[in-house]
Structures are given as structure tokens and as C-alpha cells.
Amino acid sequence: MILDLRSIKGQRERVRRTFPGDTLSQGGGDQYRVVDTATLDLDIRKDGGKYRVVGRLEATLELGCCRCLESLPLVVGVDVDLLFLPVSDNTGEGDFQIEESDLGTAFYRDDQIDLAQLIHEQFQLALPMKPLCRDDCRGLCPVCGGNRNTTTCQCVERWEDPRLAVLKSLKSE
Ligand SMILES: [Zn+2]
Ligand SMILES: [Zn+2]
Secondary structure (H helix, E strand, O other), rough: OOOEHOOOOOOOOEEEEEEEHOOOOOOOOOOEEEEEEEEEEEEEEEOEEEEEEEEEEEEEEEEEEEOOOEEEEEEEEEEEEEOOOEHHHOOOOOOOOOOOOOOOEEEEOOOEHHHHHHHHHHEEEEEOOOOOOOOOOOOOOOOOEEEOOOOOOOOOOOOHHHHHHHHHHHHOO
16 A cells, blocks of 8 residues: 555656555545445656656445435546655755645655555545435435335324424414
């Protein structure tokens, strides 16, 4: 998961790696799961201590629908374009000037780039704010918890607006 920058001898190097999904698991609070493998195909250009990393990250993710919690697949293809600077230049003056202001800038330390971290950050950017299994997902019944896309429960008919219930109780007093 670590790219050792010392292994890059030339000015330019192609790095292509695949990561099995289970090695990219973040543990309990995962927003997504990587199905099968994630493929990282990078072109790395070395310029002194700067590394321009351009390429593509592809994977199929599995997300939870924000309404019904059912899992849904999301095919992700992200164009990666990052400029890695040594972390020491992040503090103090540093010799580097970041000219391409629209370019994503990242930092590396100890001649290493953590590819797992890079992948997670790119996925985070690619995730929809509110993933939906389908546009008209009907969500879960707030009473019985049943999935309204697949089951028709009777709770719906009994549900009433809590504000209305308050009004009713006021009236009866
Ligand atoms: Zn849904
Ligand atoms: Zn219900």
C-alpha cells in the first residue's frame, strides 16, 4: 500500500497496482466497501523533490442507500492529478512554489506515498452526498422498519403528523 519514492529512478515511471477490496477496508464506520479490487494506474513524473502523480483510479464500490439502507453498487472512475511535495516544505518557507493553484497538492514524508490513503481520499471525493438505490426509493417505515420498496405494511395508514396529534390532544382537553 506504500509507494516507495526511492524506487523511482528515472524522471518518469508508470505505476500500476491493484488492491483487493478487503485490504482497503477501514473497519467499522465504513461509508463504502470496495467490491473485488481497486485499480490504480498512475504516471509519476519526478522533478527534484516534487512528484506529479497523474492517472486513474477505478473500482466498484458498495454503498448503503441513505433511505432504505440496502446496498447499492457504484462504479467509480476517478481521474487523479496530484502534486506531492515533501512534508517539510509544508512548514516554513520551503523552496517550492505551488504554481498550479488548481492542482491538488498533497504531501509525502519519509520518501513514501501512502496509496491506501490516496485511494480513500479519492473515493471520498467521488461519493454522492446522499446515495440512493433508486431516485424514488421509498425508504424504511418509521414505525416497523420495513423496507417500503419491497413490503407494504399497514403502519403507513396509521401514521399521522405528530404536530397534528398535538393539536388533536389540545382540542380534546
Ligand atoms: Zn433505497
Ligand atoms: Zn410499517
